[in-house]
């Protein structure tokens with residue numbers, strides 16, 4: 001590989017690469033990355049650099065981060081996310097990040113954990129009945145309820161399905177525009193843009209409702225919304241409604257969609273690997289004795305943590321990230337101009353055979369070795385890295401570590417053939433047709449047989 005010209009040119013101005021990328025982005029990026037670490041890809045009228053070397057990725061996200069802003073594709077999410085934490089830049093972003101950061105401190109997380117457990121236990125009651133369930137739908141309802149309650153102190157329960165469907169519409173439409181040969185403006189009255197605008201106005205209504213309710217009651221809840229509403233700028237002014245809407249929308253969407261998918265994919269992998277499921281049950285039996293965990297006990301569940309890391313490796317909910325250079329930059333001696341669009345893919349790197357032994361195998365034990373993931377550079381970055389590292393990382397990891405045992409303890413999971421489980425790489429990696437699994441209720445365990453033996 002090292003003797004290839006760097007970067008290697010891929011594609012051209014015509015439709016061939018355009019269709020290949022559009023048809024199956026995961027396969028396209030994987031294919032290119034296995035041939036070269038630095039690919040200068042031309043897709044129709046656009047060019048970008050696919051960077052697939054761990055040290056180059058670390059250079060972009062960490063050591064040379066000042067030379068980059070978020071990628072061009074993210075502009076297309078602006079109608080939805082506005083100028084919130086995920087999309088904003090520079091000093092404004094820094095200020096907003098500082099404002100929101102305390103909401104994710106350790107002591108706050110401990111108080112969120114109570115709501116995470118309560119919401120999880122309610123779903124576990126439903127799981128006790130067994131049957132075939134769309135686990136992705138379940139985890140979405142769960143994560144949405146948790147994000148609503150912990151971050152904004154609202155109960156979103158009855159709205160969950162609508163929010164999930166609307167979010168799907170928004171992501172599909174946004175994705176189509178990102179990948180279009182020539183993106184059409186959102187105001188053009190096509191059926192797709194009409195669906196998009198309807199979904200967006202419904203979601204906006206939910207968000208403005210959250211803000212108005214808080215204003216109306218005047219009560220403080222000590223949550224992130226309080227912090228945002230109380231914040232003042234140098235002139236003593238408060239954040240405008242529009243800015244509040246952008247921050248709340250960003251946290252609300254980023255805070256549930258990724259975690260929900262991460263959990264759903266992890267349950268999917270567990271269902272396919274009874275030996276892993278058995279070991280999880282052993283760990284839960286020894287540490288939890290049928291009870292729900294708390295933030296203290298999750299530290300004593302190393303195998304559970306390993307399963308979560310491995311799930312995020314194989315099915316990273318954020319499957320790619322993009323940056324745009326605002327200054328010239330250098331990667332391993334090669335200089336690139338300002339304006340270069342850069343793409344890095346977690347899906348590609350997490351399954352790269354050069355860095356991960358048996359990359360396609362679901363093998364949580366690899367994480368029990370303290371030197372994993374291998375370096376140098378970024379071979380594993382489900383939450384990004386550098387100053388723009390996911391603010392919700394500790395929140396998401398805690399939520400997953402609490403919910404996996406709470407739900408996993410009540411039922412034995414096995415695969416279900418219909419509908420097929422197909423990853424759909426939108427802005428997040430979602431199961432395209434849902435994720436149905438078979439749940440067999442488990443008796444409370446006072447019996448020495450393995451879980452598999454005890455099944456009827």
Ligand code: HEM
Nearest residue numbers: 085086254255258259262318382383384388390391392396
């Ligand atoms: C498994 C769950 C999650 C995954 C895989 C994930 C992934 C990511 C990634 C990769 C980024 C960096 C994007 C970039 O640099 O371009 C990011 C940023 C962000 N995430 Fe997460 N995230 C998760 C959960 C959460 C949660 C629970 C929240 C909030 C409660 C959240 C809020 C955010 C925000 C606000 C940003 C932007 C931070 C900034 O730029 O300052 N995420 N996330």
